[in-house]
Amino acid sequence: MIVMFTDFGAEGPYLGQMEAVLGTEAPAEPVINLLSNAPVENVLSSAHLLAALSQNFPVDSVFLAVVDPGVGGERQPIVLRADGRWFVGPDNGLLNSVALHAEVVHWWIIEWRPENLSSSFHGRDLFAPVAARISQKDYSGLSQWNGPDLGGWPADIASVIYIDHYGNAMTGWRYQKILDEKVIHINGKAIHQAETFCAVPEGEPFWYENSCGLVEIAVNKGRASELLGLKVGSGVRF
Numbered sequence: 001m002i003v004m005f006t007d008f009g010a011e012g013p014y015l016g017q018m019e020a021v022l023g024t025e026a027p028a029e030p031v032i033n034l035l036s037n038a039p040v041e042n043v044l045s046s047a048h049l050l051a052a053l054s055q056n057f058p059v060d061s062v063f064l065a066v067v068d069p070g071v072g073g074e075r076q077p078i079v080l081r082a083d084g085r086w087f088v089g090p091d092n093g094l095l096n097s098v099a100l101h102a103e104v105v106h107w108w109i110i111e112w113r114p115e116n117l118s119s120s121f122h123g124r125d126l127f128a129p130v131a132a133r134i135s136q137k138d139y140s141g142l143s144q145w146n147g148p149d150l151g152g153w154p155a156d157i158a159s160v161i162y163i164d165h166y167g168n169a170m171t172g173w174r175y176q177k178i179l180d181e182k183v184i185h186i187n188g189k190a191i192h193q194a195e196t197f198c199a200v201p202e203g204e205p206f207w208y209e210n211s212c213g214l215v216e217i218a219v220n221k222g223r224a225s226e227l228l229g230l231k232v233g234s235g236v237r238f
Contacts, residue, residue, distance in 0.1 A: 001030045002135050003057060005050055005065045006123065007038040014121070018064070018128045025132030034063075038162075039232045041069040043093045045161035048172035050087075051097035052212040059084035064131040066123035067094050077110040077126055079134065079142055088131045090122070096153045105147065112141025160217075160234040167223025169230045170216045173238070175209035184215070185237040186228050191217060203227075 002022055008014040015036055022031050034053060039045040046067040054063055068075075068090045076091040082102035087095050088110075099105045110130055117125045133140070157172035164170065182193045184207055194206040202221040205228060210216035215236070217224045224230060 001032055001057075001061050002026065002131055003032045003034045003054070003061055003063045005035050005038060005046075005053070005063055005067075007040045007042075007046065007067045008036050008123075009040075010036050014123070017121070017124045018066075021124055021128040022064075022132050025129050026135050029132070029135045038067050041067065042232060043067055043069070044157065045159075045172065045232055047094050047097040048157055049161050049170070050094065051101055052170075052174075052214050054085060054087075054098060055101075055212070057085060060086070062086040062088065062131050062135045064123070064127055065089035065094055066127055068092065068122065071122050072119035077122065077130075078145070079108040079110060079130065080147075081106045086131075086134050088127050088134065090127075091148060093148075093153070096148060096150055097155075099147065100150050100153055100155060107145040107147035108139075108142040109145045110141060111143045158236045158238065160230050160232055160236070163225045163230065163232060166218075167225040168210075168216055168218040169224050169228075169234070170210060170212075170214055171236050173215045173236065175213050175215055184217075186217065186230065186234070189228060191228075197221075 065087055070092055078091045080087040080095045080099055082098050082105050089095055114125050156174055160169045161172040162170040184191050191205050191207050194200050194208055197220045200206045200220050205219045205224055207215055207217045219227050
């Protein structure tokens, strides 16, 4: 399958334009819109979110990942194969967290260019065609690369990386890193751990291990983002 991960938003023509390319270039491949509201132009948060959301997809899934505030600039278009999954996107850090947490990693630079390449929509003109070709095992136009320097890239970040439809706040901290800590602090409030929403009274905030293995902050029958004043980038202290 081809899996789209973007900050384009659900409105506007951009998702449809990329889907049209995928439908033309790889009509037999299912296309999954995993996320279209990744943190806008926030590469660090989006990178950690992509790593968490992609881990349960099958081998040979092809992720078309576009959070690209530097589109048209000097960053390279790249391909990553991490533990059997493919990732196509810009070399701006978006694929770094995936690579950092993978056991087997290979990188390529995309040397191929389409006849018509806009300066502002590489998702449609460059990344989507390459993702479609890879899904059909066509690896032409790729040049092997050693990959970016991940030495300074954080394995986890103690901040909110995503607010969902319910106002729950997903952090960039993997649950196994918490060890025995049971309380986290947000904006001066001590938030305790609970296993489920119904384990706390209505209106009470808590944190838990979410379905992606990350620490998430929620409120039973409420919105953590509003109650605790959270937004993407808000810090969390363990």
